[in-house]
Amino acid sequence: xxxxxxxxxxxxxxxxxxxxxxxxxFILLTISGLxxxxxxxxxxWALLHRFGSLKGWTLPEVALFYGIVQIAFSISDATSxxxxxxxxxxxxxxxDRVLLRPRSSALQLAGQELTMRRIGRFSQALxxxxxxxxxxxxxxxxxxxxxxxxxxxxxxxLFFGLIVLQATLAFWTTESLEIVNTVTYGGVETAQFPLTIxxxxxxxxxxxxxxxxxxSYFPALAILGRPAPPVLPWIxxxxxxxxxxxxxxIWQFGVRQYxxxxx
Amino acid sequence: xxxxxxxxxxxxxxxxxYRAAAVAGFGTQLFWGLIRIMIFEAxxxxxxxxxxxxxxxxxxxxxxxxxxxxxxxxxxxxLEILTMVRSGTVVYELLRPxxxxxxxxxxxxxxxxxxxxxxxxxxFVAAGLFLGLRPPASVASGAGWLLALLGAxxxxxxISTILSVSLLWTIAGEGLVQILGSAGMILSGIVIPLxxxxxxxxxxxxxxxxxxxxxxxxxxxSGNILPGEALPLFAHQMAWTLAFVALGRLLLARGTRRLxxxxx
Numbered sequence: 001x002x003x004x005x006x007x008x009x010x011x012x013x014x015x016x017x018x019x020x021x022x023x024x025x026f027i028l029l030t031i032s033g034l035x036x037x038x039x040x041x042x043x044x045w046a047l048l049h050r051f052g053s054l055k056g057w058t059l060p061e062v063a064l065f066y067g068i069v070q071i072a073f074s075i076s077d078a079t080s081x082x083x084x085x086x087x088x089x090x091x092x093x094x095x096d097r098v099l100l101r102p103r104s105s106a107l108q109l110a111g112q113e114l115t116m117r118r119i120g121r122f123s124q125a126l127x128x129x130x131x132x133x134x135x136x137x138x139x140x141x142x143x144x145x146x147x148x149x150x151x152x153x154x155x156x157x158l159f160f161g162l163i164v165l166q167a168t169l170a171f172w173t174t175e176s177l178e179i180v181n182t183v184t185y186g187g188v189e190t191a192q193f194p195l196t197i198x199x200x201x202x203x204x205x206x207x208x209x210x211x212x213x214x215x216s217y218f219p220a221l222a223i224l225g226r227p228a229p230p231v232l233p234w235i236x237x238x239x240x241x242x243x244x245x246x247x248x249x250i251w252q253f254g255v256r257q258y259x260x261x262x263x
Numbered sequence: 264x265x266x267x268x269x270x271x272x273x274x275x276x277x278x279x280x281y282r283a284a285a286v287a288g289f290g291t292q293l294f295w296g297l298i299r300i301m302i303f304e305a306x307x308x309x310x311x312x313x314x315x316x317x318x319x320x321x322x323x324x325x326x327x328x329x330x331x332x333x334x335x336x337x338x339x340x341x342l343e344i345l346t347m348v349r350s351g352t353v354v355y356e357l358l359r360p361x362x363x364x365x366x367x368x369x370x371x372x373x374x375x376x377x378x379x380x381x382x383x384x385x386x387f388v389a390a391g392l393f394l395g396l397r398p399p400a401s402v403a404s405g406a407g408w409l410l411a412l413l414g415a416x417x418x419x420x421x422i423s424t425i426l427s428v429s430l431l432w433t434i435a436g437e438g439l440v441q442i443l444g445s446a447g448m449i450l451s452g453i454v455i456p457l458x459x460x461x462x463x464x465x466x467x468x469x470x471x472x473x474x475x476x477x478x479x480x481x482x483x484x485s486g487n488i489l490p491g492e493a494l495p496l497f498a499h500q501m502a503w504t505l506a507f508v509a510l511g512r513l514l515l516a517r518g519t520r521r522l523x524x525x526x527x
Binding site: 028029032033035042043049050051052054056178181186189190193198199 | 449
């Protein structure tokens with residue numbers, strides 16, 4: 001385990017140094033990521049400005065939802081590039097080389113790249129979250145801060161798990177199934193707002209099939225002091241971790257029955 | 264003119280090869296549009312005050328945006344030109360007995376129009392039958408929409424050709440394009456319909472070129488802007504298009520003067 005972590009750190013430090021070889025490109029791409037998500041938040045602000053509230057939810061409250069899910073996604077987006085580009089790797093036959101090395105394939109893929117420019121989206125979302133935290137006023141306790149952090153980590157695990165599943169499907173299809181983007185990008189868009197605003201079938205989908213509600217909606221209820229089921233909000237972020245572990249099990253199953261394309 | 268048409272049709276046929284990507288993109292966009300619509304429904308149910316757009320108009324606006332944004336947002340860089348500049352084969356482009364600006368402009372027209380046709384037609388069917396997209400408000404609105412869409416395509420290509428030309432100076436152009444794309448996204452109406460921005464922002468939004476890409480056609484379609492009021496908007500699209508074409512030609516003339524072709 002310890003050696004695995006050391007190897008991972010070594011992988012990503014190489015990747016980071018590589019990306020820093022093109023500083024101008026890095027800075028421009030980072031700014032653009034910051035602007036893109038900044039633009040989305042500008043849209044949310046404009047809507048709340050015009051409509052006053054969203055079914056009783058205020059801007060600082062919506063900003064909490066926004067901050068949690070956007071930070072979570074930026075973390076997963078920065079660390080999952082190896083799985084994201086996996087279908088192409090499979091097609092080239094490069095995955096065979098990964099299998100030859102005496103380390104787990106998941107570790108090697110995760111270590112492929114740490115996408116540095118995601119710091120743009122991350123810092124924009126962090127700024128929104130901090131603003132929300134101060135605008136919400138005196139609701140904070142150490143336990144609630146911990147719950148925010150746990151939700152972010154749970155969310156990052158959930159999105160990472162989805163990308164692992166997408167990569168796993170490529171064992172059978174050798175194509176990247178773009179359709180999974182529907183639940184990753186769609187999930188991010190969805191979780192920017194409290195789940196109560198959506199239609200019932202849609203809420204059920206993002207609670208029972210993709211456990212998105214557990215990493216943002218339920219914890220946020222407890223943080224904002226809204227009526228919530230007892231204990232559930234405090235353990236809900238674990239659902240993200242469980243989802244990732246499940247996804248990795250399915251991944252291992254895929255690796256075991258993998259048969260090279262021979263190219 | 265015939266040769267530019269040949270460029271358009273060749274690129275068109277090439278891009279139509281990628282049907283699987285189009286199907287996946289289509290499903291993603293339908294789902295996305297559905298999420299957006301639910302969000303707007305919730306906002307409209309939160310207030311009784313009258314708004315500058317009705318909810319059905321917003322629904323039309325969302326679907327039109329989803330159906331045509333590939334065509335009208337100058338978000339995608341021509342990757343082949345990027346490769347040409349990086350590898351140096353861009354000098355071959357100078358050897359062709361064609362006007363380079365017109366050549367790149369036609370490439371851009373083709374690479375936008377082809378995927379849009381693939382996406383827009385099924386989306387009109389699916390969204391029109393099941394998901395709340397209405398037909399154009401009137402025959403005149405429909406005609407005005409088509410005209411505005413053509414204007415949007417030209418405007419978008421004029422902007423994107425400038426981006427291609429900018430690659431002659433900086434091959435970090437990818438970042439520049441994305442910055443422009445991000446700004447263009449919010450200012451064109453794809454994030455939220457422009458009339459829903461605060462009233463004090465409307466003057467600026469109306470002057471900037473980006474509304475011509477998406478906001479103008481969508482509002483003419485739904486009757487939010489009546490065909491009789493549309494004339495100044497066509498003029499707005501055209502004026503910006505001409506300005507960007509002029510700028511693009513100027514930059515290209517300067518850029519090619521600096522270009523040095525090394526040996527054989």
